[in-house]
Amino acid sequence: MIRVLISDGLDDIAVKILSDKGYDVLECEKEELLDIIRNVDVLVVRSATKVRKPLIDKALESKRLKLIIRGGVGVDNIDVEYAKESGIEVRNTPTASSISVAELTLSHMFAVSRFLHISNVTMRDNKWEKKKYEGVELFGKTLGLIGFGRIAREVAKRAYSLGMDVIYYDILGKADGYDEYEYCSFDDVLKKSDYVSLHIPYSNDKRNVIGERELSLMKDTAFLINCARGGVVDENALLDALNNNKIAGAGIDVFEEEPTKNEQLINHPKVSVTPHIGASTVEAQKRIGLEVVDIIDDFFNRKGLF
Numbered sequence: 001m002i003r004v005l006i007s008d009g010l011d012d013i014a015v016k017i018l019s020d021k022g023y024d025v026l027e028c029e030k031e032e033l034l035d036i037i038r039n040v041d042v043l044v045v046r047s048a049t050k051v052r053k054p055l056i057d058k059a060l061e062s063k064r065l066k067l068i069i070r071g072g073v074g075v076d077n078i079d080v081e082y083a084k085e086s087g088i089e090v091r092n093t094p095t096a097s098s099i100s101v102a103e104l105t106l107s108h109m110f111a112v113s114r115f116l117h118i119s120n121v122t123m124r125d126n127k128w129e130k131k132k133y134e135g136v137e138l139f140g141k142t143l144g145l146i147g148f149g150r151i152a153r154e155v156a157k158r159a160y161s162l163g164m165d166v167i168y169y170d171i172l173g174k175a176d177g178y179d180e181y182e183y184c185s186f187d188d189v190l191k192k193s194d195y196v197s198l199h200i201p202y203s204n205d206k207r208n209v210i211g212e213r214e215l216s217l218m219k220d221t222a223f224l225i226n227c228a229r230g231g232v233v234d235e236n237a238l239l240d241a242l243n244n245n246k247i248a249g250a251g252i253d254v255f256e257e258e259p260t261k262n263e264q265l266i267n268h269p270k271v272s273v274t275p276h277i278g279a280s281t282v283e284a285q286k287r288i289g290l291e292v293v294d295i296i297d298d299f300f301n302r303k304g305l306f
């Protein structure tokens with residue numbers, strides 16, 4: 001029987017379909033993984049479980065693990081090269097959560113523009129700070145996207161329909177078929193935008209894409225939104241920029257360390273925070289779950305093992 005181990009959870013419908021199809025489905029906490037990994041064929045994770053060399057080496061003791069699936073986009077929590085060298089296939093679900101992350105990005109843009117984050121806190125403290133909370137409209141402003149892949153394109157479409165001008169930079173260059181948006185250099189996106197939103201993967205080679213230099217290029221009135229990965233932004237440089245009024249605010253879903261202990265950042269009045277919930281919607285998790293089922297079916301049918 002093909003055994004599928006789910007760490008970090010998977011949508012209930014997907015778990016039921018897998019069981020109904022005859023897979024032996026186990027769910028475990030990440031602390032139990034090292035004990036169980038030798039006895040499974042498939043490992044399904046989200047972002048909390050780190051699949052590094054020690055865990056892969058444990059799996060190699062039995063050579064049973066054949067497939068690791070990241071139920072999500074970023075595979076920075078998996079040592080993909082080492083897994084592949086060890087004969088273990090790694091897959092992800094790249095499109096399933098794009099709309100959810102795009103909507104969260106817009107949510108942070110609205111939050112910081114209209115003080116939703118801070119008035120939710122102060123009103124619970126019996127304060128009525130109406131005069132302090134004169135915000136700005138998104139309409140007519142410029143949104144600058146760093147990275148122009150699947151999520152950024154969903155953000156662009158929505159921002160454009162709100163009356164924003166959209167500019168973008170991507171290491172791959174200008175994208176075909178998007179003439180309503182302007183392609184700019186990296187520095188020009190930072191200089192021209194009222195909102196800079198990051199939609200790039202985390203890379204060990206280029207950790208802090210946004211640091212002191214980049215923040216200094218932004219307008220004093222601009223907002224930085226990070227629903228991509230912690231570590232893409234230098235959190236100390238961001239705090240300095242916020243405290244020195246170098247930028248107007250930030251919306252952050254992802255942190256250098258998760259769960260974050262950066263209390264200065266999460267309690268900052270100019271910052272709207274969420275605990276890495278970009279993909280945490282009913283719809284995205286259902287799509288991810290169903291895609292995970294398809295990946296497992298395809299993999300074992302392809303190998304003639306099921």
Ligand SMILES: NC(=O)C1=CN([C@@H]2O[C@H](COP(=O)(O)OP(=O)(O)OC[C@H]3O[C@@H](n4cnc5c(N)ncnc54)[C@H](O)[C@@H]3O)[C@@H](O)[C@H]2O)C=CC1
Pocket residue numbers: 072073074094097098101146147148149150151152169170171172199200201202206209227228229253254276277278279280
């Ligand atoms: N907050 C959350 O819960 C979620 C966060 N994410 C993050 O969002 C990231 C983007 O996801 P997608 O749009 O689906 O990926 P994608 O692969 O479709 O797009 C990423 C784009 O960034 C570009 N890029 C890479 N490095 C760059 C750099 N240094 N400067 C400029 N462009 C660069 C690539 O060429 C590509 O076009 C993921 O890698 C993941 O880390 C994804 C899903 C959920």
Ligand SMILES: O=C(O)CCC(=O)C(=O)O
Pocket residue numbers: 046047071072073074075097276277278279280
């Ligand atoms: O699984 C999650 O909630 C994290 C989503 C994410 O960051 C991703 O898919 O890259």
